[in-house]
Amino acid sequence: MSNATRNRIDGADSTAGDLLSRGVLATSVVVFFAAWTLLLQWVDETAAVGGVSALKLLGVGLVVVGVGLVVVGVGSRLGYVDTAPSKTAGVPVGVVFGLLWAAVGGLLGTLALGNAAVLWLPVAALFGLAGFLASVLPREDVGATVPGAVVLLLLGGFVAAGGVNAGWTWAPAWSSAVFPGSELVPILVVFATLLGAWCAGKANEGFGAEGRQAGAYYLVGAVVFAMLGVLALLVGFIVTNGLATMLTRASLAGGELTVPLVGVELPWPEFPFLTNPTGGLFVEVPGVLPAIIGTLWLVFGAVLFAVPLGIGAAVFLTEYAERGRLTQVVEVATNGLWSTPSIVFGLFGLAFLVPRISGGNAIFVGQLVLGFMLLPLVLITSREAILAVPDAHRDASAALGVTKWQTIRSVVLPAAMPGTITGVILGVGRIAGETAPLLLVFGGPPYPSTTPNVLGSFELTAQPPFVTNEALLSPASALPYQLYATITAGVFPKEIFTDTQFGWGTALVLLLVVVGLYAVGVGSRLYFRRKLHHE
Amino acid sequence: MTSRRPSVQDVPTDLRAAASRRAAAAKRWVRDYRSRTADGAVAMHVVVFTSVLATFGAFFAGSQWTVVPFLAFLASIGVGWVKYQAEAAKALTLLTTVATVAILALVVSFLVYESLPAIRARGLDLFTQVRNPAIDDPELGEGLWNRGDVWSLTPMMLGTAITTVIATVVAAPVGIAGAVFVSEIAPRRVREVVKPGIELMAGIPSITYGFVGLTILNQYFYAEFSTPTIGTYFAAGLMIGIMALPTVVTVAEDALNAVPESIKSGALAMGSTPWQTTKSVTIPAGLSGVSAGVLLGVGRAMGETMAATVMLTHTKGFPSPVFDVFSGYGETLTTVIAFEAGNASGLHKNVLFAAGACCS
Numbered sequence: 001m002s003n004a005t006r007n008r009i010d011g012a013d014s015t016a017g018d019l020l021s022r023g024v025l026a027t028s029v030v031v032f033f034a035a036w037t038l039l040l041q042w043v044d045e046t047a048a049v050g051g052v053s054a055l056k057l058l059g060v061g062l063v064v065v066g067v068g069l070v071v072v073g074v075g076s077r078l079g080y081v082d083t084a085p086s087k088t089a090g091v092p093v094g095v096v097f098g099l100l101w102a103a104v105g106g107l108l109g110t111l112a113l114g115n116a117a118v119l120w121l122p123v124a125a126l127f128g129l130a131g132f133l134a135s136v137l138p139r140e141d142v143g144a145t146v147p148g149a150v151v152l153l154l155l156g157g158f159v160a161a162g163g164v165n166a167g168w169t170w171a172p173a174w175s176s177a178v179f180p181g182s183e184l185v186p187i188l189v190v191f192a193t194l195l196g197a198w199c200a201g202k203a204n205e206g207f208g209a210e211g212r213q214a215g216a217y218y219l220v221g222a223v224v225f226a227m228l229g230v231l232a233l234l235v236g237f238i239v240t241n242g243l244a245t246m247l248t249r250a251s252l253a254g255g256e257l258t259v260p261l262v263g264v265e266l267p268w269p270e271f272p273f274l275t276n277p278t279g280g281l282f283v284e285v286p287g288v289l290p291a292i293i294g295t296l297w298l299v300f301g302a303v304l305f306a307v308p309l310g311i312g313a314a315v316f317l318t319e320y321a322e323r324g325r326l327t328q329v330v331e332v333a334t335n336g337l338w339s340t341p342s343i344v345f346g347l348f349g350l351a352f353l354v355p356r357i358s359g360g361n362a363i364f365v366g367q368l369v370l371g372f373m374l375l376p377l378v379l380i381t382s383r384e385a386i387l388a389v390p391d392a393h394r395d396a397s398a399a400l401g402v403t404k405w406q407t408i409r410s411v412v413l414p415a416a417m418p419g420t421i422t423g424v425i426l427g428v429g430r431i432a433g434e435t436a437p438l439l440l441v442f443g444g445p446p447y448p449s450t451t452p453n454v455l456g457s458f459e460l461t462a463q464p465p466f467v468t469n470e471a472l473l474s475p476a477s478a479l480p481y482q483l484y485a486t487i488t489a490g491v492f493p494k495e496i497f498t499d500t501q502f503g504w505g506t507a508l509v510l511l512l513v514v515v516g517l518y519a520v521g522v523g524s525r526l527y528f529r530r531k532l533h534h535e
Numbered sequence: 536m537t538s539r540r541p542s543v544q545d546v547p548t549d550l551r552a553a554a555s556r557r558a559a560a561a562k563r564w565v566r567d568y569r570s571r572t573a574d575g576a577v578a579m580h581v582v583v584f585t586s587v588l589a590t591f592g593a594f595f596a597g598s599q600w601t602v603v604p605f606l607a608f609l610a611s612i613g614v615g616w617v618k619y620q621a622e623a624a625k626a627l628t629l630l631t632t633v634a635t636v637a638i639l640a641l642v643v644s645f646l647v648y649e650s651l652p653a654i655r656a657r658g659l660d661l662f663t664q665v666r667n668p669a670i671d672d673p674e675l676g677e678g679l680w681n682r683g684d685v686w687s688l689t690p691m692m693l694g695t696a697i698t699t700v701i702a703t704v705v706a707a708p709v710g711i712a713g714a715v716f717v718s719e720i721a722p723r724r725v726r727e728v729v730k731p732g733i734e735l736m737a738g739i740p741s742i743t744y745g746f747v748g749l750t751i752l753n754q755y756f757y758a759e760f761s762t763p764t765i766g767t768y769f770a771a772g773l774m775i776g777i778m779a780l781p782t783v784v785t786v787a788e789d790a791l792n793a794v795p796e797s798i799k800s801g802a803l804a805m806g807s808t809p810w811q812t813t814k815s816v817t818i819p820a821g822l823s824g825v826s827a828g829v830l831l832g833v834g835r836a837m838g839e840t841m842a843a844t845v846m847l848t849h850t851k852g853f854p855s856p857v858f859d860v861f862s863g864y865g866e867t868l869t870t871v872i873a874f875e876a877g878n879a880s881g882l883h884k885n886v887l888f889a890a891g892a893c894c895s
Contacts, residue, residue: 041755176854177760177767177861213810217720223712227780228729231736234747234777312631320625321632330632333639340642341838343872347891348642350876351649356597372638379635405621426738433740436840436873443877464599480742480841487746487845500750507743518738522731 017072017081021203024068025218028196031061032222035189038182040233045166045182055159055166055181058189062156065196066149072203073145077138085207089143094136097147100195101131104151140207145199152192159185194222235511242508245501246273249285273505278482279493280449286494288506290448291482294363295513297454298442298478299428301367302374307424309371310378311413314420318386319408338376345369346437354441361475363452366442370431377430381423385416418528422521429517433510435480444475446485447493452476479510576622579615583626586611591637646892653885657686661889665689665853680851686886688868688893690851694768695867695894697860699837701772702779706836707829710783714825717784718791719813730788737781741836745845748774753846762861764848769860771846775836783832790824791817838894840869849874868894 035058037043047054075081105127109120135143158164168181201218202211250271258265276287313330321327349369357365389412397407457471477485483506486492492499569577589604615623653661664679664687679687717730749766752774757765794817802812818825836842847865854862868890876887 174856175859175861176863177756177762180759183759209808209811213808216810216814220712220716220720223709224716227709227713230777231780235739237747237751238743309631309634312628313635316628316632320628326632330636333636336639339834341840341869341894343840343869344642344646344891344894347872347876347888348645351888352641352645356594372642375635375638403621405624408624429738433738433742435740435742436844436869439873440876465602480740483742483746484841484845487749503746507746510740511743514738514740515735518735522734526731
């Protein structure tokens, strides 16, 4: 009888064993989430449900999972449950269970014999070997469930029996931190339920290759879900905390816009947090306007510097240069620039650019330094985009009798434009959030009361530079720098916000700017890629 | 094989032969160039390159006359663009290429040049001294940073190592699981949502992670685990690991996707389940790319200094025992630069440059 038919019969009328393993799986998932709610402090550790503390409930959940696993495993071995197990659970499972048993043995040894490696190490080794053999020697249905279930039962039973409660602490000699039961138990339970879901997933598909696949998929799925959850929580946290600050006294029709010439006043959206300076005497709601303008100038200058350089170098490398030493050197140089930590660019700006250009922190130096960071990304992406232009286009153009440069200008560059623009947008998203070099070459006072007036500061002089711009050569603020300045400055000067509230608002604006740029970049890349493949 | 072993006597002959080959090639190139380029274009090339060199030289010397050769460059390239566009474009692209290489060369050489005084003053002790100077001279006080003439980067090197290890332990398994999920397990619909979502996550600025870590993670560990300070290596490493996740997933997923479909189909045709194919064929075949993803992601996150700068305590020293990740110490190579370079001078500044050279 083949696996396929047997599994289909299983699916047709779900047997008791099938129901049981599904129940175990569901319990594991529920306990997994419950442990997370405790870890994230959505539920207090001392909270009680029906007279039983939350921690004890977690323990009970683990015991239920453990008992269920034993029943499924042993039931399958005795033939009560219809499964298709392999001869053995395999060495990887043996190693995992062996390590778990070794940990249990080490703990028991320490408790029983005292905290000396000579005493507990042999016990741990013995337990580990026993766990390994217990999972490798029997048939898979027992080997893949029972040894793991025993660990779950021990842990769950200990917690459920009240061996660990919220006030219990563990202060090992090697650590400055003290581990309280209220945090340690949920952390252990998260890993234990992952183990339970793995075993139950295998049992649910009737062991064998199919079962192992199901188990692995449950495990990977749970890990990925936790990862996405953490990342989503992070963003959600910034949004919920920052929104209150950002929308302080904001209204869709509260402001007034005076139409020039006519003099009629129209209702107009008002966002004081986005349109007010940070410092200053008469500012009621401090805002981040200087930082927004500063970021815009930084990005503008960096793009102006890096995009022509990057595209020019990409054109030379792909169209003019033959593959040889020069292209290799440039490749090494771009990779080097790409992998240099951003703070090193800041150091370079501090040592080389600042004394030669401004003699102090300045917008212009910040623009150049961010331009250095943008350069490799523009070069790499535009080079890839140019390489992706089919040679047929170039040949067709050459067949018309035009020169190489005309081909490049009228055929190659337009075709490579979408890829290049995508690369530039992604790069701009990256440098707009960059803080480290700005600390060294750019940042001004933490709570600026004026926005940098770059356009209005150009002046002609008779002295050698002939054109000077005071605003470009003086420090300013940018969104990431503003966030750092708020964190380090400590006390916010206005009473309306605390520095943390102002920080959340700044972080949200920064997040919106950067993630917005990234969304445009990623979206346009998807769009162009799809267009390329459909043609 | 009967070829004669090269000996020392051959070196001059070889050199001479190579030099004459080079000279001949150069002569040929010059003749080609002259015959293909109009006289005016040659003159333009000469003026452009000379003026660029002069601009750089004047800038390097810190002269206020930098603007003059720069204007000469603009004028010559402008005239050239009108009269000999193709030649001007070629010269411009060559210039941009050289500029890219020159920027990296400048960054590296300045880093080395500025860190030389520190190395000259401290020798190898800068990177190896762990002995506390207070043992010899109790008046100096504890510490290896700015105690008399003692500056040592060892505590920061240890801090970098600790945070990197923690970040890798967090990011590698979860990131690889994410990559396997996106590339092998997820149905097409899910993948089309999850993948761009993760790429968006890669764009979140490190200072934002740092702010969240400072206000939530640090406080959590301080309140619940009674850490001696608000801010520990563990919290910073954890945050760096989370920060590295999107990059690890994206790069590792690309590597798994690059495994040829025919190999996977072959394994499936042998009767193995999709998971067996993933486990025994796809992951081993893409292993180099996957591990590169982990290295790149964690390295990237370590280079993004700000999260650690905001979260760590900037106390320099060795935790005891070394793996006590909850100790009151906290400083890495990059954070010390970000925290102190703004108002450092003299040897202090040179030491920070040495730290920069150490971490890049």
